[in-house]
Amino acid sequence: MKTVKFINGIGAEITLTTDSEPFLMEKFSQSTGATQYTIKGSGQDGTKFIENTLNESDVTVKLSVIGNSNDEYMRYTNQVRRIFNPKLGQGYFVYNDGEKDLKLTCVPDKVFFPEEVGRIAGKGIISLTAHDPYWHELLETKEEIALWVGDFEFDFLNGLQIPEEGIIMGHRELSLIVNCPNDGDGEAGMIIEFRALATLTNPSLRNVNTQEYVKIIKTMVAGEIIRVNTHFAEEDVEMELNGVTSNAFNYIDEDMTFLKLYQGDNLFRYDAETGLDNLIVNIYRQNKYLGV
Structure with missing residues (x-):
């Protein structure tokens, strides 16, 4: 089973899995671009590539939160908001697939959940920025x-x-x-x-x-x-x-x-x-x- 755990800036954590309630991870995506450095001479068609560097990554987590009642559902969504509170600064994801443990440092940007009365389940979106775009091995x-x-x-x-x-x-x-x-x-x-x-x-x-x-x-x-x-x-x-x-x-x-x-x-x-x-x-x- 694949799990993704997020640990925030004060050490509070939440575990997202692909097959276990109440926090079901439906999608984890990461987008990383690069900045290219080139030079152009007088009269030159196009440019000459020198090097490039990776930019920060945009990370998006889509998940379902499932409760047995509206009160429980609201408690779970509030827990997600507290864990991914942008004011807490940098936290990190830990990914485990049974073979390796990798760590990605991120800063939460936004958490969205619909707050309709009577809900016992709902889908949410969490947006984060990884200023270091690499996943690092957790153990040395x-x-x-x-x-x-x-x-x-x-x-x-x-x-x-x-x-x-x-x-x-x-x-x-x-x-x-x-x-x-x-x-x-x-x-x-x-x-x-x-x-x-x-x-x-x-x-x-x-x-x-x-x-x-x-x-x-x-x-x-x-x-x-x-x-x-x-x-x-x-x-x-x-x-x-x-x-x-x-x-x-x-x-x-x-x-x-x-x-x-x-x-x-x-x-x-x-x-x-x-x-x-x-x-x-x-x-x-x-x-x-x-x-x-």
Whole structure:
């Protein structure tokens, strides 16, 4: 069963389904256009296309509200109006079809229901604007580039016996490169996490194909974490040590780029100028789609 849940700016929510009362979703539509950028030379027929960008989306929800009495019907329609109150600002839809969960951020514009006396059921229309036209995956995917893998195990029945030569507790993964495929419909940001097991200097992450990179000019100590957020309009760098989080924007390399995930394969390689074996790198990402 497909469901669409809307959660408004204060956390109140409503679930719309295709086969369950009292809120039956009859149609969910999304319209997204694009702005084209062109140039025209003197005497040129037509124009030369440069690039385009997506505009905000117009979202329309058509639903039926069904009650057992006029009072119940009015209570349900008033609930819809409260949930989709435009004065509450941005909310978001969560779409689930049993296989994936996607999120679309919207601002309600208008809610319409006929208010005829005696009704126990009626159809309504809700209009919204998605300033970001993409549906984002609700859950992040974690890619571990450099990590330690545990090797330690023992027989509980016979107890732990340590030989003279010692026991291997874990091993370092040898791969310095990871592929982060973007199967979505557009370029996406990510969160890059550098973790220090012991002292290291100037950790970095580089796109093997484009040679764009993120680099932190800093000596990291054991237990320190630096997170680089490359999501559009959210670019930020923070560090965490002993439970205290602080701004780390002043440690970025002046020539670095806030890396993006391009559509298709994205090969990344991590590095550090010293203490490479003390570095763990994680990437947290979410693909985004133009429809569900």
